[in-house]
Amino acid sequence: MKKKKNDKSNNIAISNVIRVMKAMFERYKTAKWQVLIYMICKVSGPFLATLIPTIAIAYITEGDIGKFLPAMVGVILLASGANACTSIMGSRISNKRTYTRLGHFFYRYVKKNLTTDYSNVEPQERQRAIEKGAHAINSNWIGAERLMNETVEFVILTIGLTSYGTAILFLDIRILFIMIVMFVLDFMFRNHALKYSDKHREENTEIYRNKRYLSQSCLDLKAGKDVRVYQMEGWFHEVYNKLVKAAGIYQRKTGFRWYWPTISDQFCEVARNLLAYYILVTKAVSGEISPATFTLYLGLITGFSEWMYGYSLSLNVMRKSSHEFNEYLAVMDTKDVFMHQGGEEAPSIDQPLKIEFRDVSFRYAGSDKDILSHINLIINPGEKIALVGNNGAGKTTLVKLLCGLYQPTDGTILVNDKDISKINLTEYQSLISVLFQDINPLAFTIEMNVAGCKTEGVNRERLIESLKKAGLWEKIEKLENKEQTFITQTLHDNGIQLSGGETQRLLLARAIYKDGPILILDEPTAALDPIAESKMYQEYNELTKDKTSLFISHRLSSTKFCDRIILLENGSVAEEGAHVQLMQKQGKYKEIFDIQSHYYQEKAVG
Numbered sequence: 001m002k003k004k005k006n007d008k009s010n011n012i013a014i015s016n017v018i019r020v021m022k023a024m025f026e027r028y029k030t031a032k033w034q035v036l037i038y039m040i041c042k043v044s045g046p047f048l049a050t051l052i053p054t055i056a057i058a059y060i061t062e063g064d065i066g067k068f069l070p071a072m073v074g075v076i077l078l079a080s081g082a083n084a085c086t087s088i089m090g091s092r093i094s095n096k097r098t099y100t101r102l103g104h105f106f107y108r109y110v111k112k113n114l115t116t117d118y119s120n121v122e123p124q125e126r127q128r129a130i131e132k133g134a135h136a137i138n139s140n141w142i143g144a145e146r147l148m149n150e151t152v153e154f155v156i157l158t159i160g161l162t163s164y165g166t167a168i169l170f171l172d173i174r175i176l177f178i179m180i181v182m183f184v185l186d187f188m189f190r191n192h193a194l195k196y197s198d199k200h201r202e203e204n205t206e207i208y209r210n211k212r213y214l215s216q217s218c219l220d221l222k223a224g225k226d227v228r229v230y231q232m233e234g235w236f237h238e239v240y241n242k243l244v245k246a247a248g249i250y251q252r253k254t255g256f257r258w259y260w261p262t263i264s265d266q267f268c269e270v271a272r273n274l275l276a277y278y279i280l281v282t283k284a285v286s287g288e289i290s291p292a293t294f295t296l297y298l299g300l301i302t303g304f305s306e307w308m309y310g311y312s313l314s315l316n317v318m319r320k321s322s323h324e325f326n327e328y329l330a331v332m333d334t335k336d337v338f339m340h341q342g343g344e345e346a347p348s349i350d351q352p353l354k355i356e357f358r359d360v361s362f363r364y365a366g367s368d369k370d371i372l373s374h375i376n377l378i379i380n381p382g383e384k385i386a387l388v389g390n391n392g393a394g395k396t397t398l399v400k401l402l403c404g405l406y407q408p409t410d411g412t413i414l415v416n417d418k419d420i421s422k423i424n425l426t427e428y429q430s431l432i433s434v435l436f437q438d439i440n441p442l443a444f445t446i447e448m449n450v451a452g453c454k455t456e457g458v459n460r461e462r463l464i465e466s467l468k469k470a471g472l473w474e475k476i477e478k479l480e481n482k483e484q485t486f487i488t489q490t491l492h493d494n495g496i497q498l499s500g501g502e503t504q505r506l507l508l509a510r511a512i513y514k515d516g517p518i519l520i521l522d523e524p525t526a527a528l529d530p531i532a533e534s535k536m537y538q539e540y541n542e543l544t545k546d547k548t549s550l551f552i553s554h555r556l557s558s559t560k561f562c563d564r565i566i567l568l569e570n571g572s573v574a575e576e577g578a579h580v581q582l583m584q585k586q587g588k589y590k591e592i593f594d595i596q597s598h599y600y601q602e603k604a605v606g
């Protein structure tokens with residue numbers, strides 16, 4: 001049973017090795033030859049170096065300069081040629097490895113995480129998995145790139161070990177035996193240390209994740225304001241110191257396990273030297289081997305123990321980087337529920353669409369209660385719906401489901417009677433223009449933000465019109481680079497910083513520019529000044545012309561211009577109808593509306 005388990009983990013390592021090497025060889029056709037040359041040179045270099053003193057001693061003992069000098073010069077030239085070649089090829093392959101990591105693995109990772117189902121990236125435990133996977137492709141010394149490097153080194157070590165081992169076997173099997181014992185001990189101690197690190201890896205990841213969060217928060221300008229005004233820096237120090245201490249304890253605990261391989265190495269080296277010198281000297285004194293052969297074997301024994309030390313190290317490094325690479329693969333192999341490829345054709349964009357929530361319930365992964373419960377709702381083509389409800393009622397969650405970011409836990413969402421989970425997701429999402437509550441512009445140009453980062457085929461007139469409708473063109477047309485101005489100075493020195501309200505307008509312009517037949521605005525006026533807000537209400541009919549729309553707001557007065565109002569309460573539809581109907585009903589809607597209007601009236605009187 002145990003054996004089977006070991007076999008399985010070995011298989012995983014081999015498939016990972018094949019995967020990383022294939023990626024490099026497919027990307028760079030010359031890499032195969034360079035790796036082959038590198039291997040030959042790296043194995044022959046040390047052997048040629050061992051031959052140099054052997055030839056020199058043979059020359060001293062036999063004194064035939066005519067015979068030995070050319071051999072000596074030839075071997076010296078060959079050895080330095082092999083070393084030079086190892087170094088040149090090594091650096092060529094190293095570049096290819098790095099570009100394979102970045103161009104192949106990293107690129108695919110970013111693409112996967114930007115396109116996979118949103119439910120595969122938003123939950124906290126998924127974020128952790130993504131972070132771990134990224135670890136395997138973020139550095140030369142970890143995961144994918146390390147595995148590529150180590151595979152080549154491992155083959156070299158295997159060749160070196162086999163050839164040197166065979167030569168030593170002919171000399172005396174006892175030397176080989178003690179070296180193998182040394183290898184096994186070394187491997188066992190290293191394996192133990194590695195297993196211990198693996199077992200406690202979570203602990204370390206947690207410490208570093210928290211440390212990184214604190215470091216980032218210290219540098220984050222937004223947090224900087226709060227930290228100063230609320231004098232939170234003491235708390236930062238305290239937590240940071242605790243984490244540094246925890247990291248130190250972890251390092252000491254794991255570091256201690258690495259002492260044993262070092263001690264066993266030293267112990268075995270002493271035993272090997274004593275035995276090897278004893279055997280070699282005895283054979284040389286008895287005339288069984290010449291002084292030159294004595295020197296050659298001495299070189300071979302030293303070389304063999306170096307190969308062997310490297311071999312044990314390399315095996316463990318391969319296992320470790322293969323494990324790290326598995327974290328990357330776990331994210332890459334995450335299955336999507338939505339139809340990213342194929343799927344049914346989306347409804348045509350030329351007509352307003354009907355939306356239906358059919359007995360839809362939803363709960364977030366890890367949550368113990370439904371956030372939406374048995375929602376039954378039909379939104380007719382072209383209808384303007386206002387979605388209202390207290391904080392946490394489930395409004396944004398409903399929008400996420402409608403946008404195809406999450407699948408309902410139960411029930412179905414239909415657009416023009418088609419189940420959206422069966423429609424091609426890209427086609428489906430092209431029907432939706434949405435302004436989310438959390439506004440996050442990208443550090444690209446205004447044009448890219450509004451036109452959805454399409455660099456070609458941007459319709460400038462439509463772009464300007466959208467910015468005008470969103471009330472931002474007046475500001476943008478005064479800028480030197482107009483819509484080509486960058487947002488923030490992250491990517492461009494002349495970038496501009498928009499205010500909260502301006503950013504909201506920018507992203508409203510994006511929704512207008514996209515002109516999808518379903519328009520969803522989640523608290524679009526939250527950051528707007530009263531004049532901009534009132535202007536938007538006046539223009540709402542124009543904005544939603546020929547569209548089915550969903551307007552989320554906490555200001556109930558703003559929902560009067562919608563055809564129908566849906567009041568969500570604890571994830572269920574509590575009330576539904578036109579403003580007048582709901583006021584006549586004297587229910588929850590009227591209660592909230594009265595509280596708000598009373599407040600405004602009192603303020604006005606005041």
Ligand SMILES: Nc1ncnc2c1ncn2[C@@H]1O[C@H](COP(=O)(O)OP(=O)(O)OP(=O)(O)O)[C@@H](O)[C@H]1O
Nearest residue numbers: 122364367371389390391392393394395396397398
């Ligand atoms: N990604 C998530 N994972 C787990 N729970 C979540 C997640 N997002 C929201 N929730 C929970 O779901 C509930 C509904 O959140 P939602 O954002 O849909 O409410 P809302 O009605 O839009 O609230 P608000 O008016 O404050 O914007 C909240 O209790 C929230 O804590």
